[in-house]
Amino acid sequence: MPFALLKYGLRRRYRPVPDLPPEPDLKKRYDVVIIGGGGHGLATAYYLATVHGIRDVAVLEKGYLAGGNTARNTAIIRSNYLTPEGVAFYDESVRLFQGLSEEFDFNILYSERGHLTLAHTDAAIRTARWRAEVNKHLGVASEVIYPDEIARLAPNLNLSRDVRHPVLGALYHEPGAIARHDAVAWGYATGAARRGVSILQKTEVTGIVKDGDRAIGVETNRGRIEAGQIVQQVAGASTLLADMAGFRLPIRTVPLQACVSLPVKPFLDPIIVSGSLHVYISQTPRGELVMGGASDPYPLYGTRSTLDFKEGLMANMLELFPFLAEMKILRQWAGMTDMSPDFSPIMGETPIRNYWLDSGWGTWGFKATPVVGKRMAETVATGTVPELIRPFRLARFDDIELLGDKGAASVGH
Incomplete structure (x- = not known):
């Protein structure tokens, strides 16, 4: 611990300033x-x-x-959407995110990692090209890349052809980022x-x-x-x-589950997503792996976790990262998502x-x-x-x- 910080914390006249003022009376x-x-x-x-x-x-x-x-x-923060309306909207959000720590004078731990949407089929490659062209037309950095470039960005990703869903390419979105929610x-x-x-x-x-x-x-x-x-x-x-x-x-409300692992030494910089396998993964600055997948297939106003989600997620996650087989899950949770048609x-x-x-x-x-x-x-x-x-x-x-x-x-x- 820096000596100056220790000295500041032990000072008698030190009075911590609360983040929020006392809650006001209800008017x-x-x-x-x-x-x-x-x-x-x-x-x-x-x-x-x-x-x-x-x-x-x-x-x-x-x-x-x-x-x-x-x-x-x-x-996860990104703007590599498919429609011009969606791309323009989320692009403004990304630009606002980039200045929030300075605006707040409060570190939101914004970290640009790059975002890889994996393509496992020819149809997925076509969709990635479509998204890339819409993105670039609106000034958003996105491009289709192939296994040799993917290996450079994510060397630990399994790019073997001898799997059920081999990676044929990916949509690479360089501004993709994470922040402390x-x-x-x-x-x-x-x-x-x-x-x-x-x-x-x-x-x-x-x-x-x-x-x-x-x-x-x-x-x-x-x-x-x-x-x-x-x-x-x-x-x-x-x-x-x-x-x-x-x-x-x-609107239909359905649960969406996610989980996080115990922290390990950093090995994954970009955010990895597979729409075909219904999984995504990123690594926090503390070394935890944050993982999630598809929303549950039934409406529910609840935030419970299920074994079925975890088993399905792990089966597909291990195709991308086989060496995670012995990784221990720290916690699992769910949110309620309101899905429009x-x-x-x-x-x-x-x-x-x-x-x-x-x-x-x-x-x-x-x-x-x-x-x-x-x-x-x-x-x-x-x-x-x-x-x-x-x-x-x-x-x-x-x-x-x-x-x-x-x-x-x-x-x-």
Whole structure:
């Protein structure tokens, strides 16, 4: 331990500064009420305060801060999607991520690793080429590479032809990165709270108060709160809140499981994904292997882990990295993903006036945190949906203008 740090910690007059100020008293009314204290809700509150000067904001979280899907993801950041709308949207998020540590004065452990989407079939190679061309057209670094180059980037990956699913090539996305998910949430929370935003934990919304077709407040386990505008950002429980507000969402909620190994000496720099094998893996700065796969095939509002997931994941993981056969799993978990029919999010207007929506994130929610916060804050502050997120409107399902990013989901769903 550095002597200066030890000296600072033992100093009598040392007074640690808490990340968050004490929780304020609950008021009867706020200009904006955000339902959901995860990354998206906290980022929206932060940008409302910092960019638009709107600080009379309450973030309502039924549990503890960022304890839902924000605490249950695998922290991969990328923008190598398939549709122009998706690529442009996530590219802005990547650029925002790159400056967050400096903006927060708080290290989010952002680490560019490169992202390899493996192709095991001729069809997968064609899709990789398609994605690469869309990406490059929009200024995003992606290219199709072949086994000799893959071996240089990931020398421990099994590239033998004598396997069930040999690797024929990969889509290489150089800006692919990982970050510390709870650091991102705490950075946004601290910045918002220090600017006057009220972050209220253990405050569960039990109903939406309406006057005709206009939302005017929420019912909570701590009483009624009036609101000028309401933003719903509750991944996993999106349909439940929408039902309270009086409209339906084309969303199915399913569990998505992941696991992490005991830490080992670093050997894997890029993020490895196989859509055919339904697996992905990255290594943290501490040496843990973070692994996941396909979402469960049945709807469920639960976050339990299953042996079936672990057995299926390990069988396919060992085809890519046979030497992991004796690796020990440290822990396993699940999150609740809200899947839309076209595998793209739903943001913006709802049938209820003054009630804004941010949902349908499936497995893509964490990587979109900064751009969602920035653009949803702009929507609330101006009353106008920005062009960047307009393609993701709820009304696209009525207009039959669906998006098609299922091919860029990286793992099967």
